[in-house]
Amino acid sequence: QQQVKQSPQSLIVQKGGIPIINCAYENTAFDYFPWYQQFPGKGPALLIAIRPDVSEKKEGRFTISFNKSAKQFSLHIMDSQPGDSATYFCAASKNYGGATNKLIFGTGTLLAVQP
Amino acid sequence: KAGVTQTPRYLIKTRGQQVTLSCSPISGHRSVSWYQQTPGQGLQFLFEYFSETQRNKGNFPGRFSGRQFSNSRSEMNVSTLELGDSALYLCASSPGRGGRTDTQYFGPGTRLTVL
Numbered sequence: 001q002q003q004v005k006q007s008p009q010s011l012i013v014q015k016g017g018i019p020i021i022n023c024a025y026e027n028t029a030f031d032y033f034p035w036y037q038q039f040p041g042k043g044p045a046l047l048i049a050i051r052p053d054v055s056e057k058k059e060g061r062f063t064i065s066f067n068k069s070a071k072q073f074s075l076h077i078m079d080s081q082p083g084d085s086a087t088y089f090c091a092a093s094k095n096y097g098g099a100t101n102k103l104i105f106g107t108g109t110l111l112a113v114q115p
Numbered sequence: 116k117a118g119v120t121q122t123p124r125y126l127i128k129t130r131g132q133q134v135t136l137s138c139s140p141i142s143g144h145r146s147v148s149w150y151q152q153t154p155g156q157g158l159q160f161l162f163e164y165f166s167e168t169q170r171n172k173g174n175f176p177g178r179f180s181g182r183q184f185s186n187s188r189s190e191m192n193v194s195t196l197e198l199g200d201s202a203l204y205l206c207a208s209s210p211g212r213g214g215r216t217d218t219q220y221f222g223p224g225t226r227l228t229v230l
Contacts, residue, residue, distance in 0.1 A: 034218070043119075043205050043221035044158070089158065101148050101209050101217050102171045105158035 002027060004092050006106025013080055014114050021075045021109045023090035028071070030092040034103070035064065035075045038087045047075075047088075080113045087111070117142065119208050119222035127228045133194040136225045140187050140208030146170075147189040148219060149181060152203040164189050165211050201229045
């Protein structure tokens with residue numbers, strides 16, 4: 001119940017394409033769903049996050065779609081660029097009453113955007 | 116504001132030794148979480164500290180411990196190192212507001228190699 005399942009494991013798209021990365025969860029107590037981007041040798045950097053009270057959120061070229069009934073959420077990257085080539089992680093967290101910050105991460109998606 | 120800083124960036128130790136890693140959170144942040152990242156297990160939550168108290172703990176053996184100081188800086192310690200402890204250890208800081216899960220900002224990590 002604590003797992004977050006992420007797919008695909010790897011993804012190759014052409015420049016300008018729209019890669020889509022999907023995540024699914026079981027625990028309905030999760031109330032915060034961030035996406036992180038990680039480049040080799042760096043720590044994960046927050047891209048965008050959503051809470052279950054909205055179905056979609058956009059920030060620049062990044063969009064999260066959230067389906068509460070299906071317990072799924074996905075990341076879309078519009079007009080992808082070679083500089084977007086990185087590993088993307090979805091995550092989920094639930095409030096334990098004292099606002100703890102334990103993130104459960106998906107397994108990651110290695111994205112390659114070809115010029 | 117300066118980001119999360121971690122020291123040292125790289126460490127090489129031998130089995131049986133112990134190691135201490137340090138994390139300085141973003142100024143004003145009161146919560147510090149630690150994660151272990153390995154190719155096989157991905158990103159796994161170790162523990163979270165808030166106001167010098169451990170607020171949550173992941174499923175790691177007692178060899179892994181941590182603490183937080185009054186200035187919010189945190190250290191984690193791994194005793195009796197094993198080969199499987201080789202990993203990237205990431206620290207994440209967040210404001211620590213009550214009520215809902217905070218956004219977490221990651222440092223660059225400490226790469227630990229156990230020989």
